[in-house]
Each structure stands twice: as C-alpha cells, then as structure tokens.
Amino acid sequence: MAWRGLAAEFLQVPAVTRAYTAACVLTTAAVQLELLSPFQLYFNPHLVLRKFQVWRLVTNFLFFGPLGFSFFFNMLFVFRYCRMLEEGFFRGRKADFVFMFLFGGVLMTLLGLLGSLFFLGQALTAMLVYVWSRRSPRVRVNFFGLLTFQAPFLPWALVGFSLLLGNSILVDLLGSAGPGLWTVEGGLGIPRLSPGIAVGHIYYFLEDVFPNQPGGKRLLLTPRFLSAWAPPHRKLLLDAPEEDPNYLPLPEEQPGPLQQ
16 A cells, blocks of 8 residues: 555654654644644743743754645755765764754754744754755755755855845844744745754864864764663664665765755
C-alpha cells in the first residue's frame, strides 16, 4: 500500500532529522486539532521558572504556525538542510549533531530571555541553513529559479528576499512579537533568521574556524553521555553505525547546481 511505502521511505531518513521533523508535524497537528494551544507552547521564562512548565524550553522549537503554505515551506527547509547535514558532515556522528542542536537551543533560549522571543523553531532552522551553507562553499544554489550563487550567500539571500516581501528588519533581528503573531513571524514561508544566523556563526567559528587558528583548539566537546562509545567500549545514548563502504554522497554534497 502507498502508506507503507511512505512509512518505509520515512524510516530511511536519518534518526535526528526524522525525530525533529516528526515532532514539528505532530505538534502542529495537535494545535490544528485544538488538542493544544500555542499559548501552551511558547517560551515564557516566568512560567518556566515560577510554574515549572519546563516543556516550554522544547515546545517553542516545535511550532511553526498553523497548517498552510508557510508551515510546509518551513518544514521543507527543516527537512532538507537537517538531512543534508546529518547525512553529510555529521554522517556517523549523531552525538555531535545532537550536541549542535543543544548548543544552538541553549544560546537561542538565552537570546529569547534578552529579546522577548517566543517561538524559536525558525531561528533553529536558520542556524541549520547557515552551518550547511558555510560548510558547502563550492555548492551553487539556484534560488527559486531567479538567481544562482554560492551556498554561503544563501542565508543573506533569504534576508534580502524577506525584506522585499515587506517584512520589517527589526522583526528579522528580534524574532516574533508574541505568541499570537506567528503568521507575522513566518511571513510567506521564508524562515525568519532572527538569532539563527548569529548562533550559526558562533557554532561555525568555534567548531570549524578557531580550532584551525594558531594556538586554537576545539572548544565544543560533545558530552560523554552523548558519545557513541566510551571506555570500556560501552554503547551509550547515541551509537554511531559502522560506515558503509558503498555510501555515495548526496548530490547536494557535491559541487554543482542545487535546486532551491
């Protein structure tokens, strides 16, 4: 049956990408069915600290607005770039990939405290796009069939396109204005970069740039409980599978045109 084929195809998706995408879709479905309200999901430091509603630290990354063009476009970005990172640069390194999510989530939450940000899923998506683009400098991106440029320009092209649509640069920089304004946050489906570019650059600098500088070293060390192996060769939370000698890189990982 068709649904079995789709299920089998979905199970072929890497674990972290599959889990995060499924969580976003299920959260949105629950809101659409009125099982949940966005007001139960948004980031509110007062409710987290005073009422111990700690789930808000996670759920604010899972809601991208009601079902519609904006939601599906955001899911396309999440699925595409999360999968390319996990199958490419983080292949066999699920623990490091999860740690990147945790690192980005913590920094964005701190920015949320300072800037009154309520939903940070699009910022997390922007971080994924930024990290992928900086690690794919030779890949050429076809931007909606209008422009073709090198991947590192993709986040800035998204900012420019958002401005052309009439979205405020202040909203781009500061994020959502409130839990009732997710349609403004989502615009026409272009991921709001908000703190995503900043956090993505911090991760890229600490992980890829600083360790290669004279006197530099790697500062972002994946915690042992996330590591695939630890003495005495005991499997922990995330176990990396053995490398497949027949693995062929995705077309997106190779130089050449890439359809956006």
